Amino acid sequence: MKRHLTAAVAAGAVLAGATAAKAEGELFLYNWSNYFPPELLTKFEEETGIAVTLDVYDSNETMLAKLQAGAGGYDVIVPSGYMVAILIEEGLAQQIDTLSMSNGTKVVAPHDAPFFDPERLYSAPYMWGTTGFTYNSARVEDKLEESWKEFFEPRPELQGEIALLNDEVEVYNAAAYYLGFNKCTESPEEAQAILDLLEAQKPHVKMYQSDGTIDRMISGEVIMHHQWNGASHRTWVDLPTAVYVYPEEGITFWTDNFMIPTDAPNAENARTFINWMLAPENAAIASNFTGYMNAIEGSSDYLDDALKANPAVNMPPEFADRLRPSIDCSVPARELRNRVWTRLKS
Template sequence: MMRTSKRLASACLLTAASLALTACGGGVSDAPSTAAAPAASVSSSAPAFTPATSGEMTLYTWSDYFPESLAKKFTADTGIKLTVDYYDSNETLEAKLRASNGAGYDVVVPSDYMVQTLVAANLLKEVDAASLPNGKNIEASFLDPYFDPGRKYSVPYLYGTTGYMYDTAKTSKELTSWADYFNAPAELGKVGTMSDQTEVVGAALRAVGGVTCSTDAAQLQAAQDLLKKFKSKVSTINSDGVMDRMVSGEESIAMMWNGASMRARAKKPSLKYVYPKEGMALWQDNFTVPAGAKNVPQALTFLNWMMDPVNSAAAANFQRYGSGISGVNDLLDADMKSAPEIVIPDGYTGAKPVEPCTNEQLTNYTQIWESFKG
């Protein structure tokens, strides 16, 4: 997954001299941002932590979302063989874990709302992240997110926004909204979109003046009608490979995450990331241990290792996303401090966390999504 940070008006300030890649009020959590949180006491239901020095484990994560160099470093540092498998959406991950009762993988990387969903389904183990040796490095503003208060089940990985990108060399029109995305200028050709019902249906609801997790019949119908019309304009429904397609010119407009967009612009400067005026998703991805994991000591060793700021920064610099680990900001590459994909424009307050939908609301999403894909 080519999934960087947010800055919400005056709440977070990011300048060339100071890179504030932490959650602020209205962001991932409402807790004030400080350097780090004190370690919490160990939960009796969490597995005891004994660092592993051998064995193996499997990481199941978004495509293109964990640097190969970091995987090799983990093995060199710990003696644990790491195998990495990939998926393209939270829903794919959920389906896989439900089908196997949480078995098959040792660490998985769900986004915010999906952590909550998997916990409710008893598909994740308690890990008590703050009680691990490097748990002290979790920034206070990331310690009590709405989806996992106290970090009982998850460790923060990376976070960012979902907008879209287009090639300014192909059109003279300035695109500023989701409405522009779903009704893109003909000269941009076919449109790329994600294989992600939460992102796509959510964007369609925003474009028609609705809200995410809506149960309003008129809003839902308008979003479905928009997507039905949009289908003929779609090039791909695929979250994988979008950066390569945009850089090669195979697509000139596509829904994208901001980190992938920064990486794409580095290769093709005419590409521009859009902050839609109707708003956009602010997401956070997390490391978790499935209920059926077989290599728990190795998994906990991995979680603890990834809370070392040096290792977390390596991932953030490669993926171009923010981290919730204290000390990472000082280790980020200089070009992230002024990148338009990273520095949210002054006055833009549309980046909001993805709220969890109820089963009824998810059923509406699924019906709209299946109609669109079919």
């Protein structure tokens, strides 16, 4: 799927007469689907005169494979933390030195020095959140346990009513948490146990799909969905009986980031975009749309009250010890994980 969102060049020219000189040209944004407010792109176009084209993907691995295959033309990509490290390692991203940008001082700790890019030389923060699961409490007999057990060993009323993200890393991590394994295990035996768990669950899974998780829950197509917490928040807005679960065995804490590919055709426009997105008001507009928190000081002044009130986003402090950071696994661990995923999906 591809959407083109552009503002009129003539309108930009008119605005330029009353404001600072505008940049010209294009920007090609490659982002997760349904992960950027269209009105914010319009705002950027109107304020800068840069026309934006948005292309979308459904997983970090899809984006990586496209870049590895030599697909050019993208100016800004939005990888998760562990993928940032891989892109740097493979020479697929250029330095941007985020903290030296005019809005770089607004990046708050610990997002100013993440493990995958400690000096923020290659990346800038976008959204951060967790990956758990959501269920419709109106369609189950009793409240579910705060455990991955409900997800991997579903009760009778949930069998065939579950959807998983089509995401190799998130699915594998969840299984590893439930089994008590290191998600970066290099043990073939533990990887086999993860595969066994996923294959036992598979007959009860309606689909593996990362797109449309919000609409799928609201429409009642499934009762339970593997979800990012921002998507759960947006589900809850229209489905108040939706409950987001922080499993006691562990839940991934992740960050998504802006990067510029090595061969970006409009690198300077990309830098303009990234710095613009670090402004508090713009970061807050993105948070209000996505349902995730950002890492920008001062953005809370612009956040919706509903976002602040939902425990799916504003995590209860007692769940802090359940957070497991997203990390870059070793090559042997990644190869094991990929073999498990390939077998599961075959």
